[in-house]
Amino acid sequence: MPLSRRAFLMTAAASLPGLRSVALADPAKPDQGLAGQALIVVFLRGGCDGLSFLAPSNDPDYIADRAPELRVRDDGAKPGRSLRQTCDPAIDFRLHPEAAMLGDLYDGRHLALIHAAGLTDGTRSHFVAQDLMDRGLADSSGFRPQQDGWLTRVLKAHPSSAPAIATTPALPGSLAFHGASLAIPDLRGGLGLPGGPAIASALSALYAGASDPFGRSAAETLRQMDLVDRRLARQADGRIIPYSPEAGVAYEETESGRALRTVAQLLKMEIGLSVAAVDIGGWDHHDNLGGRFSSLVGQFARALTAFWTDVGRYHDRVTLVAMSEFGRRLRTNKSNGADHGHGGLMLVLGGRVNGGTLYGRWPGLASAHLDNGVDLAVTTDYRAVLAEILAVRLRLGPAATADIFPGFTLGRPLGIVAA
Amino acid sequence: MTLPADRLLLSRLAFGATPDSLADLDRLGTEGWIAEQLSAGPEDDAATADRLAQTRLHIKYAAGDGFAAVDEMRPLGCLGKDVTLLWPLTDGKRPMGGPERSRPRQEMAAATVLRAIHSRWQLREVLVDFWHNHFNVNAAGDQAIGAALPAYDRTIRSHALGNFREFLEAVATSPAMLIFLNNRSSRAGNANENYGRELFELHSLGRDAYLNALYNRWRDVPGALKGHPAGYIDQDVYEAARAFTGWTIEDGAGLGGGQSLPVTGRFVYVEAWHDNYQKRVLATDFDPFQPPMADGRKALDLVAFHPATARFLCTKLCRRLVADHPSDALVKTAQAVWTETQHRPDQIARVVAAIARSAEARQGFGAKVKRPLELVASFVRGCGIEATVTEGLLNELDGSGQRLFGWAPPTGHPDDMDYWLSSHVLRKRWTLVLGLSDNWWGTGVLSPGQRLDGAMSAGQAIALWHEALTGVPPDPGTASAILSGLAVPADAMLPPGRAADPVHRRILALAAMTPAFNLR
Numbered sequence: 019m020p021l022s023r024r025a026f027l028m029t030a031a032a033s034l035p036g037l038r039s040v041a042l043a044d045p046a047k048p049d050q051g052l053a054g055q056a057l058i059v060v061f062l063r064g065g066c067d068g069l070s071f072l073a074p075s076n077d078p079d080y081i082a083d084r085a086p087e088l089r090v091r092d093d094g095a096k097p098g099r100s101l102r103q104t105c106d107p108a109i110d111f112r113l114h115p116e117a118a119m120l121g122d123l124y125d126g127r128h129l130a131l132i133h134a135a136g137l138t139d140g141t142r143s144h145f146v147a148q149d150l151m152d153r154g155l156a157d158s159s160g161f162r163p164q165q166d167g168w169l170t171r172v173l174k175a176h177p178s179s180a181p182a183i184a185t186t187p188a189l190p191g192s193l194a195f196h197g198a199s200l201a202i203p204d205l206r207g208g209l210g211l212p213g214g215p216a217i218a219s220a221l222s223a224l225y226a227g228a229s230d231p232f233g234r235s236a237a238e239t240l241r242q243m244d245l246v247d248r249r250l251a252r253q254a255d256g257r258i259i260p261y262s263p264e265a266g267v268a269y270e271e272t273e274s275g276r277a278l279r280t281v282a283q284l285l286k287m288e289i290g291l292s293v294a295a296v297d298i299g300g301w302d303h304h305d306n307l308g309g310r311f312s313s314l315v316g317q318f319a320r321a322l323t324a325f326w327t328d329v330g331r332y333h334d335r336v337t338l339v340a341m342s343e344f345g346r347r348l349r350t351n352k353s354n355g356a357d358h359g360h361g362g363l364m365l366v367l368g369g370r371v372n373g374g375t376l377y378g379r380w381p382g383l384a385s386a387h388l389d390n391g392v393d394l395a396v397t398t399d400y401r402a403v404l405a406e407i408l409a410v411r412l413r414l415g416p417a418a419t420a421d422i423f424p425g426f427t428l429g430r431p432l433g434i435v436a437a
Numbered sequence: 438m439t440l441p442a443d444r445l446l447l448s449r450l451a452f453g454a455t456p457d458s459l460a461d462l463d464r465l466g467t468e469g470w471i472a473e474q475l476s477a478g479p480e481d482d483a484a485t486a487d488r489l490a491q492t493r494l495h496i497k498y499a500a501g502d503g504f505a506a507v508d509e510m511r512p513l514g515c516l517g518k519d520v521t522l523l524w525p526l527t528d529g530k531r532p533m534g535g536p537e538r539s540r541p542r543q544e545m546a547a548a549t550v551l552r553a554i555h556s557r558w559q560l561r562e563v564l565v566d567f568w569h570n571h572f573n574v575n576a577a578g579d580q581a582i583g584a585a586l587p588a589y590d591r592t593i594r595s596h597a598l599g600n601f602r603e604f605l606e607a608v609a610t611s612p613a614m615l616i617f618l619n620n621r622s623s624r625a626g627n628a629n630e631n632y633g634r635e636l637f638e639l640h641s642l643g644r645d646a647y648l649n650a651l652y653n654r655w656r657d658v659p660g661a662l663k664g665h666p667a668g669y670i671d672q673d674v675y676e677a678a679r680a681f682t683g684w685t686i687e688d689g690a691g692l693g694g695g696q697s698l699p700v701t702g703r704f705v706y707v708e709a710w711h712d713n714y715q716k717r718v719l720a721t722d723f724d725p726f727q728p729p730m731a732d733g734r735k736a737l738d739l740v741a742f743h744p745a746t747a748r749f750l751c752t753k754l755c756r757r758l759v760a761d762h763p764s765d766a767l768v769k770t771a772q773a774v775w776t777e778t779q780h781r782p783d784q785i786a787r788v789v790a791a792i793a794r795s796a797e798a799r800q801g802f803g804a805k806v807k808r809p810l811e812l813v814a815s816f817v818r819g820c821g822i823e824a825t826v827t828e829g830l831l832n833e834l835d836g837s838g839q840r841l842f843g844w845a846p847p848t849g850h851p852d853d854m855d856y857w858l859s860s861h862v863l864r865k866r867w868t869l870v871l872g873l874s875d876n877w878w879g880t881g882v883l884s885p886g887q888r889l890d891g892a893m894s895a896g897q898a899i900a901l902w903h904e905a906l907t908g909v910p911p912d913p914g915t916a917s918a919i920l921s922g923l924a925v926p927a928d929a930m931l932p933p934g935r936a937a938d939p940v941h942r943r944i945l946a947l948a949a950m951t952p953a954f955n956l957r
Contacts, residue, residue, distance in 0.1 A: 063846075139650055140672055143638055145848065146647065156652050178956075187838040187853075201861035212868040213946070220922020220947050221867070224915065230438065230803055231541035232952040235858035242860060299845055304619045304631040353622035357630040390671070 019255060030046070058281055058294045058338040059169065059192060061151075062318070064301035065144060066342035067356055068363035069394065070311045071117060072131055073098055074374075076110040079383035082140075083349040087308050088356075090114050104378035111376060116316035119323050120365075125326050126335070127373040128326065130434045133399040134361040134381050136344055140390070142300070142358040147343035151400060152191025154225050168294050170196035172408065175418035180290035181242040185277035186297045192296050197235075200242045208258045209247040215263055220305045249287045267328045268429065271382075274321035275297050282328045285336070301342060305353035323395045325365065333369030338413050339403065339437060340365040345394050359395035364403050370436045377432045406431045438953055439802040440584045442445045444908040448807075448957035449758055450479035450793055451472070451559030453815025454908065458559065470608050474560035475786045479594040486656050486957040489513060494547050503532025503723060503920040515587050518546055520612050523584035523595025524702035541583040542576040545590055546841040547826040550834070553814035554824065563787065564597040565590075566810070567757045569842070572608045572640065573752075574617040580614050581688075584702060586842060589613035601750065601779065602741035607642065609737060610704040612686045618847065623678065625712035633678030635847050635908040637669050641740035642750030661720040668745060676812030677740075680723065680732035684712030706730050721745065747775040751788065753852070758792050760804030761853040767797045802954040806854040809837040809850035809862070809869060811957070815950050816870050819906040822883045829878025833952045874942040883945070885939035895920060896927030898941060903948045911948070919947045 073090030074080050078087060090098035090112050098112025099121040105111070111122055111133070123129035138159040141147050146158060155161055164190055166174075169192040173182060182199040184190055193199050202209070211218045218240070225237035241354030251259040261283045269275040277296045284291045300319060303310050322338075329336055345362030361381070367373075378398040381387045387397040405428040408414040419428055443462050447454040450471070450881070463469045471812065481489065493510035500506040513522060518541075523533055536543075556562045572593065576583040587851045589611050596604035608614050614632070615621040623629035638644050646668035652658045655673065658666040661738075685707055689700040692709060706729050714733065716723040719739045723732055727900040740746060751771035755763035774791045778784040792798060807815065813834065817824045835843065838861070844850055856862070876882050893901070899919050903911040911919070920927055923943060946952065 077948070117558075135736070141649055141655075142634070142674070143644060143647055143649075144846075145638070146644055184859075187861045188856045194855065199860070201859040203861060209864070211864070212871045213943075216922050216924065216943075217871070217947070221950060223918035223921045224919075224947070224951060226913075228952060230952045230956060231854060231858065232803075232806055232955045236863055236950075239863045241859040243864070254668050302631075304629050305622055339668065349627060351627040351629045352624035353619055353629040355629065358634070377470075426457075 023413060036404075046283040047124065054335060055337060056285060056291050056294065056332070056335050057169075057172070057412065058296060058336065060189060060296045060298060060338060061148075061192070061302050061341035062342040063144075063148065063297055063299040064303075064342070064343045065147075066362060067132065067303060067307065067311055067340075067345055067359075068345035068361065069348065070114055070307065070346075070358075071315060072101070073112050073114065073362045074106075074109045074134060074380070074383065075112040076102075077383050079348070079385075083383075085350065085354070085392055088350050088354060091190050096231060098346065101131075101376065102374070104262060105376040105378065106380040106382075111317055114312070114315050116312045121291055121320050121327060123323065123367060124374055127375045128367055128369065130366045130371050130373055130375055130377060132364040132366070132377045132398050132403055132432070132434070134378055134394055134396060135341070135364040136360060136362045136400055138396055138399050142360070143423070144358070149191055151341065151343055152194070153183045154192075154394040154401060154404070156399070156401070156425060160424055164195075166195040167192035168404070169295060170192050171422040172412070172414070172418075173198075173223055173293060175414055175421065176292075176412060178290060178292040180292060181245060182293040182295070183281070183284055184293060184295045184297075186295070190295050190297055193293075197238050198242055200239075200246060201229070202246075202280055202284075205250075205283055206258075206260065207331065208250050211242045211243070229360060244290060246284070249289055263328045264330065266384035267324050269328075270320060271325050272317040272319060272321065272379055273300070274318045275324070278321045278325040279328075282325055285329055296354070301347065302368045303355050304351070304357060305355035307346075307350060307355045318345050322367065335369070337366065337368035337407055340367075341400055341403075348388065349392065359393035361396045364398075364400065365433050366403065366407070366437065368411075372433055375434075377434055398432070401426045402428065402432065403434060407435055410437050438844045438956075441908045442799055445957070446799060447559075448811075449805075449813065450800060452553040452562065452749055452811055453818040455821070457514050458818075467799075468794065471560070471790060475598060475790055477558040477561055479554065479591075479597070484736065485552060488555055489516065489548055490688060492547065492551060492825060494544060497732060498534030498536045501532065501534060502855065504534055507534060507536075507853060512600045513544040513548055515544045517591060518587050518626070519700035520588045521587045524700065525585045527581045527702070538580040539577075539583060541586050541613045542842050543831065545576075545586050545844075546831050546834075548587070548590075549841050550810065550813065550826045550830070553810060554817045560793075561594075561597060561690065563595055563758070564745075564785070567754070568593045568604075568695060570844075570852070571753065572614065573844055573847055573849035576611045576613075576846050577840065577845075578594055579616070579655070582613050585612035585616060591617060596785075598783065598789065598815075600782050600784045601746075601775075602737065603782075604785070605737050605741050606734065608640070609636075609681070609684065612702050615684065615686050615704065618680055621688065622690075623682050623684075623709040625682050627714065628675075628678035630674055630678040632681060634674045634823060635673060635678060638738075641668055641749070642669055642745040643748070643752075646743075646745035652879065653672055655717065658720070665722050670865070670892060674716055675754070676718045676723075677736045679712040679714075679716055680718060681927050682737040683707045683709070684730070684733055685710065685851065688741070696793060713802055713865070729732070735943060741781055745777070747772045747779075751775050751792075756790055756852050757797050758789070758802055759795075762804070762837070764797060767795055770795060772876055803952075804848075805957050806857045807955055807957055808850065809834055809839040810841070812866055812949075812955065815908070815954075816873060819949075819954075820883070820902065821905075822873065822881050822946055823867045824873065824881040827879045829874075829881050831880065831887055833865070833872060834867060837869060838862045853873045864957065870944040874946040874949075880956075883942055884935060884938050885941045885945075886933075886935045888938075893931050895923060895931060895940065895944075898931060898937075898944050899927075899948065902945045903951070903953075904939070905944075906948050907951070907953045909953070920946060922947050923927055 048322045075092040095114045099118035269279040281294045346356035346359040381395040401423045497508040618632035619629045620632040648668040649670045687699045691697045715725040818909040
């Protein structure tokens with residue numbers, strides 16, 4: 019395993035005292051963030067049905083438990099896109115037809131997939147599962163309400179001069195208690211203050227030296243907003259020049275499209291973006307799974323493809339990981355939906371990703387192999403994927419990783435990313 | 438930093454102080470004021486009812502296939518309407534402009550803001566807002582939930598200070614909730630677990646009582662073998678989901694044999710869809726073949742009277758009314774009243790009274806940040822703008838993160854300050870008060886210059902507006918920060934009459950951006 023040895027060496031080197039600060043102090047790269055890397059974490063909120071996203075299309079249990087219109091087909095008018103993989107040669111894994119275009123990123127070896135991934139804890143609660151994953155935990159025993167997020171701890175281990183970005187109105191749990199963050203649901207109108215410079219000067223005076231939580235957050239917000247706002251391209255009259263993606267790229271006006279467009283724009287502004295948290299909601303398909311999943315996964319796949327083309331110049335810097343709090347029940351319910359399940363799908367996209375591979379171990383769908391007899395089991399701890407990216411791409415050492423994912427030790431890397 | 442006692446109370450148990458509410462509080466005393474507020478019925482006071490009846494909200498759309506263009510100011514005609522009257526909005530075959538279909542949510546949001554600003558029964562409005570979040574439904578983008586929303590609001594209003602067990606059943610049979618958490622399509626066989634799960638986790642016992650990580654079998658849960666399990670696990674969720682099969686709405690669904698349900702949108706129990714066999718919820722056996730709805734009602738009894746529910750609901754009420762992190766002692770006080778009165782028709786009013794009368798409710802300014810709705814309502818109440826609600830204001834409020842009747846997760850809006858202090862929400866807060874001062878959304882012109890007698894310096898104007906909003910004069914740092922925004926010295930005289938309005942507006946907006954006005 020040359021790759022894992024290399025990953026190990028990188029990890030060891032990064033943990034030597036002094037090395038990282040030397041890298042950060044490099045005056046030629048003043049604003050390079052996390053070892054020059056941009057980590058983009060997409061959370062598909064609501065419990066994305068991994069069995070519809072990347073379906074074991076010919077598995078007899080899959081076929082038996084899901085009506086034809088509620089599963090991805092390996093035949094018929096709209097079959098899924100079959101992927102080459104060695105994870106389980108007996109299974110014909112197919113991308114949902116609406117996400118078929120992701121097969122190009124996979125075949126181009128930029129996209130890696132990990133099936134049967136997720137929380138090892140057995141919770142089927144959205145809010146417990148999301149809180150645990152946002153905080154980098156394995157189970158509720160370590161959860162405290164005032165706990166910071168795993169991305170907050172990444173930034174603590176490897177401070178960045180640029181703000182962390184969330185594309186949501188407020189920070190997701192993964193960035194909880196990270197002061198230097200900006201929530202930017204949409205960058206089209208810029209980040210200036212209402213009321214212009216007069217209000218700006220009054221507000222900075224108003225919150226200077228504040229000791230209450232409102233005043234402190236407001237002061238920090240003014241600082242962070244200014245960092246981004248002054249780098250937005252403007253016309254002579256001060257109006258913001260609308261963002262135009264690369265030729266041939268169009269983002270849709272969907273949650274996926276808006277969020278990934280914002281991330282692409284920030285990457286290209288060279289503010290040193292190192293961490294972006296993207297939430298895409300709406301995956302809680304207790305009813306009408308067929309229609310609702312198709313439409314949402316199509317939006318996501320198109321946004322991801324647009325983003326990847328748009329940031330072509332930045333591929334070597336970008337690692338994007340997508341995950342969800344859990345997958346959904348194998349057997350559908352009477353509402354033609356699927357209730358909360360367990361194992362799900364993770365996606366890793368990046369220029370240094372060893373793509374075109376389906377990672378992890380496929381546990382199978384026979385009753386005896388299902389978690390609690392009903393749900394796809396988890397064979398890859400979600401933290402194994404995240405920790406490997408931190409170790410290999412962000413060069414965080416074992417001590418930092420242990421702080422970011424308490425109680426978790428990175429074993430042999432899966433080999434998803436290259437140094 | 439703190440506020441005078443009356444101001445602090447009105448920032449927690451009301452949507453902020455007005456001169457009238459301060460006078461009421463002074464006249465009645467705290468006890469009397471709380472008692473009067475809690476004795477009010479679910480109906481609007483006459484002045485607010487009149488105001489709602491006079492309010493017009495813009496609606497505009499282009500002509501389409503089978504319908505004409507509309508561009509008019511229209512009364513809030515959906516308010517109070519039964520679901521059946523609004524159900525035609527969900528009929529995709531009926532030609533109509535898109536804004537007609539989303540109109541109920543717009544009107545409900547407008548009415549919510551108006552009531553927050555104007556209602557005499559402020560504490561009830563605070564509680565109605567609490568329960569709409571506790572029993573959250575999302576009508577944004579879902580016309581059926583929108584059509585059921587005015588009726589749902591009536592349900593919430595009539596139970597907001599009532600009995601929790603009755604409230605729970607009223608919600609469980611509400612078309613809005615049946616649609617939102619999918620119970621409408623749940624049937625025997627593979628029941629839909631969405632409502633069953635959130636009933637436990639969000640509506641009653643709460644996530645601290647979800648013991649699934651600890652126990653795989655119901656009998657292993659502590660207390661289960663004595664019939665009093667400490668919490669719930671997935672097995673309880675599965676069984677509860679079975680108990681509610683057949684609780685649905687009349688949406689025209691086929692019943693087999695050529696029969697189908699009527700199309701009214703109203704609640705109905707369909708025996709043929711119910712899972713009749715024996716069940717076990719919270720270590721309690723349900724016999725097979727119970728009378729209509731008995732299984733669901735028994736499940737509601739079990740969760741409503743569970744001690745974890747008392748704990749969870751009282752914690753949430755204390756968090757809303759007092760502090761992000763209320764003391765254990767306060768929660769326990771409320772919990773004792775909750776349990777003691779759990780069969781009384783005014784259970785919730787008594788719990789609220791216990792919380793409102795506590796010492797903690799009158800201390801610890803700054804334990805919460807106002808949510809945007811509170812910010813808007815308290816701003817208008819404090820400065821006395823004669824404001825109405827417009828589409829523009831509602832859109833801005835939506836963009837601030839407080840999406841009235843449009844919050845997607847079933848949790849309701851977050852109730853701790855972290856969420857409301859993000860950079861985005863802060864920017865929107867600044868925008869909201871500035872836009873209201875400067876009438877960006879047509880809510881009403883603020884023209885204090887004419888009303889104020891005599892000459893006034895910039896410094897005096899700052900003191901005037903800061904006191905109007907907070908009840909205390911600005912500290913020197915605050916005053917000088919506002920002066921720097923005006924770029925004038927404190928003793929600069931404002932021009933006479935209306936010419937001073939732009940300065941007043943700016944001062945007012947800045948005074949509303951202070952920590953003193955944003956915390957409570």
